[in-house]
Amino acid sequence: YMEKFSVSRLIGAPPGYVGYDEGGQLTEAVRRKPFSVVLFDEIEKAHPDVFNVLLQVLDDGHVTDSQGRTVDFKNTIIIMTSNLGSSYLLDGIDENGEIQNDAAEMVRNELRTHFRPEFLNRLDEIILFKPLTKDNIGEIVELLMNNLNERLADQQISIRLSDEAKEYCIDQGYDPVYGARPLKRYLQQNVETLAARIILGSQIHEGAAIVIEKDENGLTGRIVDPVSVVED
Structure with a gap:
């Protein structure tokens, strides 16, 4: 989802475009199975327009697809992973295998630099993963x-x-x-x-x-x- 047109893959192509009848990959999957876990891997690589869709989902709990149907996400768990700040985590592990506060803060600063405040503010929790032992x-x-x-x-x-x-x-x-x-x-x-x-x-x-x-x-x-x- 790195290109601008990839938003149509999430919610479906607009009328008159190829794939209009197929629906969106995200909206159609959640519409059919509302009790789902959706994973966006390496979310930092997504096109900015993708975040506009996610903002609506995270804020309102629903989104309207290209065919005008409202898709409810209130029973859906959305997980997003990112490699931003991973170098800080690798270097910021103490002797007990825990993430040092300075390293955690540098990772959060990296997130604030890359993502808009309104996006980060809509996330329920940001979890920092420790390197494998x-x-x-x-x-x-x-x-x-x-x-x-x-x-x-x-x-x-x-x-x-x-x-x-x-x-x-x-x-x-x-x-x-x-x-x-x-x-x-x-x-x-x-x-x-x-x-x-x-x-x-x-x-x-x-x-x-x-x-x-x-x-x-x-x-x-x-x-x-x-x-x-x-x-x-």
Whole structure:
């Protein structure tokens, strides 16, 4: 929604324009399902005219679409995310993992600079998110490994990370600036590729596990047969 014409995508194209009968992406979705959660990601990139629509929604609780129908937003939760001031948050965490007051104030100043006062004044709450901790990253690794094992379920093969290998993946793959996405790529390039080579180059029995471990050269893998898996 970075262009001026993208407002018509929210509330619908005006009469005589292509897409008039389709309705707006926002208004039509809420009209059909008024008890909804609407997420606007990276809202700072939206065109200023988009905020005019949001002002009406946040202030009045309803908006009129291009076909003249009033769409009620009173039962709708609207969440907007922004990366404004994220650098202050990364540098403004104290030893307890909490956001320092100075960093929080700099983020709010950044918001005041970018957004109009009447827009910020209509928000119920502004929440500052803390950067992911090492424990959070460990949970993300577990989720990514669970997804990988779900893909291997049909072959009755599983992949496990040793504690040392998990710590190594976190240290090598996580970047505080870019979040968890580099970690996902690291697991794909190193853990998945390593496991794929083992699967293609070895004869693996059903129920076996590929255990990824850490040695002096990085990550290595070995096959654990079903009997050993049960014993472990």
